Amino acid sequence: MTQTRTTRLERGRSALGPALELVHTGRAPTRAVLTAELGVTRATAGAVAAELETLGLIRVDSRPRSATGSQGRPSHRLSIEPQGPVVLAAQVHADGFRAALVGLGGNIVATAPGRMTVPADPAHVLGEVVRAGSDLLRQTGRRCLGAGLAVPSAVAEPQGTALNPLHVAWHAGAPVRDIFTERVREAAVFDRDRPAPAVFAGNDVNLAALAEHRHGAGRGSRDLLCVATGHRGVGGALVLDGRLHTGSTGLALEVGHLTVNPEGRPCHCGSRGCLDVEADPLAFLTAAGREAGPEGSLLRQSRDLLRDEYADPAVRAAAHLLIDRLGLGLAGLVNILNPDRVILGGLHRELLGSDPGRLRAVVADRSLWGQSGSVPLLPCTLDHNSLIGAAELAWQPVLDDPLEALTA
Amino acid sequence: MTQTRTTRLERGRSALGPALELVHTGRAPTRAVLTAELGVTRATAGAVAAELETLGLIRVDSRPRSATGSQGRPSHRLSIEPQGPVVLAAQVHADGFRAALVGLGGNIVATAPGRMTVPADPAHVLGEVVRAGSDLLRQTGRRCLGAGLAVPSAVAEPQGTALNPLHVAWHAGAPVRDIFTERVREAAVFDRDRPAPAVFAGNDVNLAALAEHRHGAGRGSRDLLCVATGHRGVGGALVLDGRLHTGSTGLALEVGHLTVNPEGRPCHCGSRGCLDVEADPLAFLTAAGREAGPEGSLLRQSRDLLRDEYADPAVRAAAHLLIDRLGLGLAGLVNILNPDRVILGGLHRELLGSDPGRLRAVVADRSLWGQSGSVPLLPCTLDHNSLIGAAELAWQPVLDDPLEALTA
DNA sequence: TCGCTTTGTGCTCCGTCCGAACAAAACAGG
DNA sequence: CCTGTTTTGTTCGGACGGAGCACAAAGCGA
Structure with missing residues (x-):
């Protein structure tokens, strides 16, 4: 009998994830800095950067546009691929919502607001949210790798229910994550030929903090x-x-x-x-x-x-x-x-x-x-920080293991 | 020019550390459980267990004393080597101190109390503490791999100073970690031919919590x-x-x-x-x-x-x-x-x-x-939990990388 | 005794990253 | 313009940890 492997220490064994995170958060503007931050050899950093470029996530510029002023061979510049994949992010607030497509680096690629004048039940609101998001996806033709939602309420884990959604007149305990997941799946937003990625929901202040940590005052x-x-x-x-x-x-x-x-x-x-x-x-x-x-x-x-x-x-x-x-x-x-x-x-x-x-x-x-x-x-320094935080949640699996998230 | 390696992602790349931690906290009573908990193959778990035994840290019993009751070949039992190395742990409290030698698994191998009737300055108290500890080491002939101290005060990091040592009448900001380190080094408690291990100090409630987490109610x-x-x-x-x-x-x-x-x-x-x-x-x-x-x-x-x-x-x-x-x-x-x-x-x-x-x-x-x-x-369920917590602090480098801590 | 189940052991293979030698791209100074 | 210096990128061999597989060992139950 062959052994059953229970994957436990499996997550992100290579330097791909950490490298992507460094570029994502702007801490690795060049390959030389990436090498130092990862603590690996130049050879390894080079291979990692090349693989991330192959995956369509980052761009490696061997022709630096400006001289650095310092001596020595100029390092290749690293940046998020502007035409790369996106995630669907959304924020619900007291009198409406905002849907957006967000790329790596916290870049808002496209966004669409929505208004709701009367309190509406979560299923309806999230249906509208996802409709707006999938419209954006159709217009831009981007590939979508995940989805995240910010709500003005504490979100219980691991159920993903909104416990005190005061501003939006939903009932306490509304299963917002599951509803959002269902709507997103219905909208066929993800690659058809691959297992659908996990969908996330979180409290708006939590997600604002996460966004500020990665791209703003934090x-x-x-x-x-x-x-x-x-x-x-x-x-x-x-x-x-x-x-x-x-x-x-x-x-x-x-x-x-x-x-x-x-x-x-x-x-x-x-x-x-x-x-x-x-x-x-x-x-x-x-x-x-x-x-x-x-x-x-x-x-x-x-x-x-x-x-x-x-x-x-x-x-x-x-x-x-x-x-x-x-x-x-x-x-x-x-x-x-x-x-x-x-x-x-x-x-x-x-x-x-x-x-x-x-x-x-x-x-x-x-x-x-x-x-x-x-x-x-x-x-806080970011506009739409809760929205970007919702995107961070959705990007996390990709940051943890880019290869797994994109090809497996 | 050869490349300068900045060790950053270096820590604990092998499964040695996690394996030792599992035995240390009693979560891996047998090699089969260790295999499952680590999420590796039986071959790897076997090699890891053998190496930890070679290092003198654990014991691998191939003759299980009692039948498990379940079917199949009985697994080798894993336990902390009772004659293995120890760390020097100490706790200072309102009217005295306690020094001890603590093995892996939170086992107190030897202990000695001390009393101080008048408020004494930290240098004096810690001198007495280390003297008591090195007496124990001499009596038992154990190898000592580290030292940790629990004090009834908040300890500022990274300085290691006691900020509000109310019960012991020390001055606020006393550099207890440095004093303790100095006394321990003077006492020549560690292996002479190897770099001296780091010495730690922490708040007693913090350390009690750490001990309870690993061996008690937590x-x-x-x-x-x-x-x-x-x-x-x-x-x-x-x-x-x-x-x-x-x-x-x-x-x-x-x-x-x-x-x-x-x-x-x-x-x-x-x-x-x-x-x-x-x-x-x-x-x-x-x-x-x-x-x-x-x-x-x-x-x-x-x-x-x-x-x-x-x-x-x-x-x-x-x-x-x-x-x-x-x-x-x-x-x-x-x-x-x-x-x-x-x-x-x-x-x-x-x-x-x-x-x-x-x-x-x-x-x-x-x-x-x-x-x-x-x-x-x-x-809380442990006796002397602050003392055991101080030992946990001292054991941590060994748990993080046994090979490095014992041989490098 | 013979299966059945579970665990341990001995191999090969693979992926990741190190290490070192070498090449490339800038700057500084003559 | 040429040359040395500095910094970075590239190529290739090899170490090491761990997977995967086949097989052996050690218990239980009938």
Whole structure:
């Protein structure tokens, strides 16, 4: 009897995956740098780069367009193949969705927005999302290697269900990953002659953090904390060693119920003064004495207020109040997670911009150890970071083992 | 010119390390299981086991003492070589220290306690520790492959300094790792003809968690949270995928300043009602209306009280109060970290034992998502878990690459 | 005793990457 | 323009870890 091999240590034994990841994240602009980053010989790096080019994933330019200025033979330049394959990425938000085709390197190749004025059930919304995506695929004629979805809700793993999809009026526990998978398969978006790739879904803040880690403000971080607020509530995410930390059931970094104001208003969780109700756009508008508009416009409304009426003492006071509460929450998270960098998205990004010194001071004051207190606070820098993060999820199998993903 | 190799992807390319780790943690009792766990062929597993035996680390018994009951040829049994090499492990606590020689598998081969009645500076204490350890080595004649130290303080990385060594009256920022390293090198504890191995230091709760993960209540967990209290303050630790998560500067899981009682007593951190002052032995004794003894006996005093006088309504009320506060803190941590298991040490272990239902209910009630609420809460099971954890730290290089660590 | 099942062992083969020698492409200086 | 220097790319042989296969060994059950 022959032996049954249980593939366990099998994943990505060659340097192909790491090499692609280096080009993907822009850390290997030339073959010489790739050689150094991989820690292999020039011969190996050359073979690896050639194979990735053969697979149609990267481009190797032997004619460097510009002299580097340094001595020696110029190295071949490496870049993502602009006509290469894409993945289907989508983001669902309070009042609509956005579908896109995203290439390696976080390049958005094509994108299409969609609006939904009435709350619609997930099956309908995701059907529209996939229809928009497959339209884009037909128009561009690209090959599609995977699909990823960002939703404004915690996503339970391994089920792939949306647990608190507040903004989109779906029922708690909606199996968004399975629905999305089904719609994508129906649309016949992938190569017909090969096994269909896995389809992914994740929380939008988590995916924003992942995208920022690979292509934005989080580049180079080994221990990245991201905190962001959209319209209601506060979300968090942690990227450890380049991988999203989702916890054992996908529910890690649900930071909304940290206590930041013991005398604060009651929260639906039973406590009071939670970050969720003390540091989101609604809290900001209330603190500034403004009337809150419809749910899907709270972020825009807050952002406009902060930018256009910062001279108004009430607005400034509200900003300071939110900064202080956010700072308290961040300090608690820094004490627990000890990240090497913190990036802020949504309204928190604007608050940081409005008074960086104040927020840094609060965090430094309330987190232990001066060293942790000096953790850098940075704004998110990518447009559509959740969308790009959804694409990262879909690209991951290719990054892990390009050969397997493309030919096996 | 020949190429300069920068060793980067070099670590542990063969299956030797993973195999040793499986035997070390008891997950590979036989060669057949080892084959399955490694996901390699029987031939490879056989070669690997033989090599580990040659290195003197494990024992391969071809004569199984007991029939397995199942059909087929009985597999060779694998076990840690009882006469194999050891590491020097030590733990410093409020009123003394303990030195030990620890083999693979978490086996304490020899141990020696030490007492210090007056606060002593770290250089003196660690000198005594190493003296005790090298005495043990001389008595047993074992080969020593590394050294690890557990201290009741956060340890900053990569400096290896003790940031808040409250119980031992050392100055904040004492370079304990360097001092320990120096003393160990002076004592000529390692093989003379080989480069001296690295020496490690870590926080005692962190190391307890690591030990429990490999040999105790945390076995098999991928996402283990540990919370414990000794005499004063509360410590936390997280073991992710079998590795201690220390954060970017070693200060992760400083959980003492989570707010668990908004109206609580002020804490030195500037806030009030912190876990540190609301859920440690001192808080328990105070709540029970008892006079607190000397610092180094608070845990014993609390434990005795809980065991012997639980009938006393004041004691029971104090226990319930602490359980409620601890539960609030655990719920916050569960929301942030989403562990698959929580283990409790020190007084928290006893509190769990005194009323498991109450603590589980509080955590379930205050952590989001019923699913996370049902995260298992378990007591620590190992004696001297910090000590064994310190040994784990010292064993890690051997587990990562046995060949390199033993012969290179 | 004879199958049946499971595990251990001895070979060959293959893929990945190292190491070294050599070639190519730039710059600097005369 | 030519030459040496520097840096990078290329080619080829070989080491090494592990797969795959055939066969042997060691237990159970009838």
